[in-house]
Amino acid sequence: MKPRLAVFLSVMMLLAVMFSSVGVSPSLAQEGEFDWRRYEGTTLRVLWPNTAWTDFILEELPAFEELTGIDVNMETFVEDQLRQKLTVELIAGSDDIDIFGSMTIQEGFKYHQAGWYTTLDDLINDPTLTNPDFDFEDFSDGAISLATVNGDLIGIPTYSDAQIMIYRPSILEAAGLEVPTTFEETEAVAAALNDPDNDFYGWINRGKGAAATSVFSSVLYGMGGAWTVDGQPAINTPEAIAAFDWWGRMLREYGPPGAVNNSWPENVQLFTSGKGALWTESGQAAATILDPEQSGVADDVSFAVVPGGKPYAYGWVMSIPPNAPNREAAWYFIQWATSKENSLKAKLLGIPAPRTSSWEDPAFTENDPHPDLTAAMRESLQLAMPYMNPHIVNVQPWRDVVGQVIVDAIEGKDIVASANAAQAQLEELLKQEQ
């Protein structure tokens, strides 16, 4: 560095330090009132996925910048791109990220092991840094479990979604059928409504290998199985075999042709063009299905808890990495973005809120256009378990292995042999992790 430049920079830094300490004193002067302008002039860099909540918060962003004087650069990416970018930046030890998003149930254990999270307790418990209206207790237990990894609170959930069953009420009614709640009832309803000659199918779901494991988890746990037992894979237990068998049979007998190629984009298309009776997917699908601009069945759809009553929950969590240049200002943004007010505003747009108060606010309950969806979502969020994926580091290889058993089951191959082979591979995978 040139000496003159070095002198210039040190003078600037000195000035910055002086001014920042001047900036703190007024906050102490106004005692009792939370000082939103304490970090005025800071610029935050946020790396965040593209979700419906993202669209909402980007609209609201100017309000935060006005309130706090903090500028926010929110760079948004499709999930997989975000993961790529975060991995490179965090491995390289970037000191340029203030806030990042992660889906803990997918990558939380990996990031936690790599040391990319910080716990937020110190910020939440500091009354000079946390607005008293923030009310951490308002977040539902399920939502907080999505922001907790190995017992550490590593972020704040922005929304918490759960898997639900989506069905066509008019078609069930015409056949005189009740909404199924057990696996046996679901199979009976799917069988009764299945009409492949008219390109209509009783059951729509994911069959595309690794993409199917998350929605399959509700059947695995609903039949009494689990991904792991005592830290070991439990993919070839009788309960797991029964779950694979049910999933395979449902899609083979009452599903659309070529179900092994279907993930959520194909299923959205099938269902919105009126080709399916029953389907289980994340609650967020409702926004698309209920939008007449995007859906041909918007006026004939309803929602229920998934058969077996063990839906998964997931959500994107805002975290602060250890090298964040503006940790306190970042916390200001997080507490504002997940505040009661914003949670409720998002809820009114159909985004599942992590806060209990948003679900109970009269502004929402009195104007709820889809009380059936609300009821199904609330019950599902109560029942939901954070086991969409196993709690391990190498989630994706695990999903690839289990996905193969799902494909074999749909194709009617020997499930026991396939599950035993998968079990051996997964035992090896977990051994490498430890």
Next chain:
Amino acid sequence: MRSQNPRRERAVWKRSLFYLALTLLTLFFLFPIIWMAMASFKTQVDNLATPPVVLFEPTLENYRETFIRNPFPRYTWNSFVVAAASTAIGVVVGAPAAFSIARYRQRGLAVVILAARIMPAISYLLPWYILFLRLKMVGTYESLIATHLTVGLPIITWMLIGAFEELPAELEDSTLVDGGSILTVFLRVALPLSAPTIAAASIIAFIFSWNNFLFSIILAGAATRPLPVAVFNFVSYLNINVGGLAAAATVITGIPMLLALLAQRYIVSGLTMGAVKG
């Protein structure tokens, strides 16, 4: 009477079969592009309909969404700056390198340059990122241009090696005999005679840079984000804006296609130059 000449008739048949095959082949290759362009004028319901809708009421909504409500003009400009600059630098650096390699038979050097292209690009990414992080250059045009050089420079160099080797040695010798330096040979003889190849190589390097996704996603910042990265923002979980995606993709494809059409003559003659001994 003449048309009854069996030979002539056979020739007509042959020709019409040839054009029929050509039409089918063209349709086959153009189909995805036509489909994409159609999707960009459809509403989301039409785009998601099964079976697909062929006749529909066209809407400009997707283009409004893409270019007025999203900063796509900005992204297009970013892509253009990076592609144009990396191509220009590629030619300025690559042409003398190619000339030297062709004239002095520096085969080893040529292979080293090609190695940049053979190695999987992802293996550079982490070292690059760390490097640019230390230099405080992440998210700048400069870092994107520099990295895109590894995509374009080898192509430019290798195409030009072939072109320079094809030039008759007599031209070079007579320039030298007339008192010109080797630089004169390069600037006054080799470069002008290889103009078609330079044009072709530039177009190809431009398109490679234009389409580059991997380097851009890691190294671009909010202000320098190029088109291929931006276009994916039309995709989110459980909701794909097919029309918006198609509108953006149509424009992304359209610009290099237009460039390629304008320079088509050069591309064809440039690509085959060196392949056929004249």
